[in-house]
Amino acid sequence: MKPSFNRRKFLQTAALSGAGLWTGPKLLASADLPFSHPDLGKSKWDLDTPALCLDLDKLDHNLKAASIPLQGSGVGLRPHVKTHKCPDLARMQIAHGALGVCAAKLSESEVMLENGINDVLMTGVNVTPAKIRKAMELRKKHPGFIQAVDNPQNTRDLQEAAKAAGIVADVVVDIDVIRRSGIPAGQPALELAQLVDKSPNLRFRGILAYDGGVQHVMGHEARKTRCLKTFEPVVDTYHLMHAAGLNMEIFSGGGTGTYDMMHGIPGFTDVQVGSYLFMDCQYLEIGGAKNEERFDDFEAALTVMTTVVNTNHPGRLITDGGSKAFTLNKPTGWVIGEPDFVYNAGSDEYGTITYNDASRSYKVGDPLEVIVPHCDPAVNLYDIIYGIRKDRVERIFPVLARGKSQ
Amino acid sequence: MKPSFNRRKFLQTAALSGAGLWTGPKLLASADLPFSHPDLGKSKWDLDTPALCLDLDKLDHNLKAASIPLQGSGVGLRPHVKTHKCPDLARMQIAHGALGVCAAKLSESEVMLENGINDVLMTGVNVTPAKIRKAMELRKKHPGFIQAVDNPQNTRDLQEAAKAAGIVADVVVDIDVIRRSGIPAGQPALELAQLVDKSPNLRFRGILAYDGGVQHVMGHEARKTRCLKTFEPVVDTYHLMHAAGLNMEIFSGGGTGTYDMMHGIPGFTDVQVGSYLFMDCQYLEIGGAKNEERFDDFEAALTVMTTVVNTNHPGRLITDGGSKAFTLNKPTGWVIGEPDFVYNAGSDEYGTITYNDASRSYKVGDPLEVIVPHCDPAVNLYDIIYGIRKDRVERIFPVLARGKSQ
Structure with a gap:
């Protein structure tokens, strides 16, 4: 080639x-x-x-550069530690203004929480009894740990485990964008959010949605068009939930490929950038706002x-x-x-x-x-x-x- | 699909x-x-x-099964630990009659040698001063450590390092089969072996050759035909070296896909099986002597x-x-x-x-x-x-x- x-x-x-x-x-x-x-x-x-x-010079640049297009928008960064898996790097991201971090898995969340990273939003779901139990133990010890759910039975399981642990656990609802994780947007998502909200031992904190397929679309304009189009059902869901009086303090999504495209979305709070810290061949190819070639x-x-x-x-x-x-x-x-x-x-x-x-x-x-x-x-x-x-x-x-x- | x-x-x-x-x-x-x-x-x-x-029952089966076609042939197994990376499993392979093990890299060899595996043939080459120095330290401590070379300059570097370490280091020549590692078969390989042999601080122990491209050829007969054909220049090289009076105590090669095909090759001593211990989808597909489908x-x-x-x-x-x-x-x-x-x-x-x-x-x-x-x-x-x-x-x-x- x-x-x-x-x-x-x-x-x-x-x-x-x-x-x-x-x-x-x-x-x-x-x-x-x-x-x-x-x-x-x-x-x-x-x-x-x-x-x-x-x-480290390039790292310093990247740590700062991700915030530039977001300045004044009210939208922040919640970097994904699945990319780097280093508490030291998470600490640097937080020192540069990140709202907290995302983690993909429970064991990954645990490493962060046990190494001084206090605010961890776990984007994956915990579905087995052992994992749910452990997640609640972690939440009991670390109040900044937030978990995702994407189905009603899992919500009931989390409620039961949180009750057993004697805590109120923080939960976001994951909205399905790419038929991978998440609950379908619209009514199913609204009902799930309401189920969380009415669960006495769960605290509904908002939503997340990851448009994985969009991140590597070639060309900034094409990517932006697809990003905003793909996100429409999620935005509609946000409005549904907002109108229903739910707490929408978190509306998290996106990634390195769309980090400068989503801050105009109503209610959107933070971008889950990951690769921006390092970059790689896959991302270098997609083109940016200033340089369509790279x-x-x-x-x-x-x-x-x-x-x-x-x-x-x-x-x-x-x-x-x-x-x-x-x-x-x-x-x-x-x-x-x-x-x-x-x-x-x-x-x-x-x-x-x-x-x-x-x-x-x-x-x-x-x-x-x-x-x-x-x-x-x-x-x-x-x-x-x-x-x-x-x-x-x-x-x-x-x-x-x-x-x-x- | x-x-x-x-x-x-x-x-x-x-x-x-x-x-x-x-x-x-x-x-x-x-x-x-x-x-x-x-x-x-x-x-x-x-x-x-x-x-x-x-x-573990399947492991027990595999540990034993690899020797069956070789019984009475005088050819043994020198399993490759790059597959499992576990000293415990290497120990089990040796307990089941393996002549020793192969390792791909120096750091991998070190883990084996430092964890009770005494006979390690490193199939990759060490080419930087730091790696060569470390390899000689390992050899000094572990007499069963054998290194590969595939070019004259590297041989001179090994000689110098062995001399500095005050040892005679054991070396095999890697013969090129798939244009990856190794020295071209024939005269270049012979001259390299002779260079090793005449180096006062190196001991020539024989040759290795890995026919990586052959291992996954579909169908036992097709694979055997290609295996033996591909190996012809290596066999010719063996004869050249043997005729030149070189020590040919090691003639190592092959893998899981050809483990039952090479024991008729003149002078061949051992098969570098690796995946046989575990199996995987890639190997399950290729067909065996008893079952052409699986x-x-x-x-x-x-x-x-x-x-x-x-x-x-x-x-x-x-x-x-x-x-x-x-x-x-x-x-x-x-x-x-x-x-x-x-x-x-x-x-x-x-x-x-x-x-x-x-x-x-x-x-x-x-x-x-x-x-x-x-x-x-x-x-x-x-x-x-x-x-x-x-x-x-x-x-x-x-x-x-x-x-x-x-």
Whole structure:
């Protein structure tokens, strides 16, 4: 596959791009305290590979950039920690004004709550007795924990468990947008919200709706049109609930692809951005408001360092980064500085690069820096993320919720 | 996609199939000693999901079955731990007669060597100064550690590092079969072997060659034909080396798909089986010597338990097992007992099942048991594997080398 012009131009310049937009003072969170690790201070080019790296200047840019289009709108950010799985990064997001965070799963929520992140909206549902019991224990300990429901029986189960735990648990109703999670919009959603609202041990806090299919629509205008169209039944549901006198303090949805499109929606309170923090090949391709060719509102901060292990065939480099380092997501990784390289991570242990043109010759042992195909599942493969500033390891982010898919 | 007849028939009967072939005494390795875990004794149907499970009766069958076609041939097994990443399972493989194990990466080798697995052949190459230094430290401590090389410069680097470490390090030459790792067969391989052999601090032990592309060829006869044809240049290289008076005590290659095809090859010593221990959808499809429709030499022992979380649309079930529980490998997971189910793990956090026919009706909270698409990268997502006997958790396998892709 020939790389598109968009990708080509981007990869030629990515190595040079800085994150010069913001120069405000650095916020020090508790996790900025020294964390001992033998790789601190090391050049990223000397790291044992595959290694997952996060450029801290680009991270700083991304932390700030997501709020810009929302300023003055009253709409905030509730970043999704499923992307990074690091309490340290959640802490930085909150320090930059996030209303709290979202988490996909109960075990992931627990890691956040137990590591100092007080406000966690769990977007998935808990449906087994064990999970529901545990969720209520967590809520008892952490008043900022909010759970989602999407069916009446589950609501009754939550009510019973909250009662048994002696608490009033906070609940949002998840509205179905892409036939995945959620209750159908309109009357079924209204009735479910009313069921929550009248449950003595549940407190109805509002709604969430995730339009997953819209996030990667190519082109900002096309994406915005589809985003607002897709969201119409959800907005109608919001109005229904509002008219019924329900508490609508949370109306959460969207993501990185639609972060600058939803703040005009009546009652909408916050965007569940996730990938904006890191970026990846999937998002870089979709185009943004300022640049239809590349979505450059955010910087590509997350990369994998990999090493060339075999050069025995012309036009072909073998690396030590396969699917266990990148996942099988498409488009596959982009090698920074090498727009003609096509990276195939189809083998578990090896990457295979094919190319016609290279900026230089490569030999066995040379490191390469590669933007990941899809950040969320790639991060889930690593125990730590190296925080890099000016090519040096400045800090370590333990991926404490890695593997927490339960 | 309509499931094939092969898959259909298999999934209808898989729930019923036992592993009755073998009834020998159970081997107790050190890791069989009590390992405290709150889920011990629990039914697999009550596990918090997604959960990775290994049926111990089927495991016992697989541990024994791989040796059957090799009996009397003088060819042994050198199982690849990249598949399971568990020292406990490596120990069981050795207790069942394996010559030692293979490991893909240095960090993986280290976990094995430091956890009581004495004989580790690392099939990948170490090419950076840091990795080479560490490899020699490991070799100094563990005489059973054997490393691969596939180029002359790397051989000189290994020689220098071995000399600096004050050891003679054991080395095999990796022969290129699929243009991935390895040195081209024939004269280049011979010269590399001779370079190793004459390096004072290296000990040439033989060759390895992995024919990755052959493993999943459909149909036993077609696969065998291609396997032997593909291996011809490697066999010629073996003869060249043998005639040159080199030590050929190791001639290692093959995998689960060709485990019963290579013991007639002159000088061949051991098969690098990996997936045979677990099986997965990719291997079940290829057909075996006894059953051209299904490769049933080994039992499908590895499954993921997942839970239905949404049933709001007819012909559609949403589960809590997405790509972070299964990977994106194809064919996607097979739901045991439900041949008409098509499982899509394309979402990170959710699985989507579409179907026309179901054996029963499903409700939110119901558990499902799913055979994984591709075992190696799926195991790499989990911290533990539940060892299940008669549906109960009998033991826990910590996946100590999970994420060890360095």
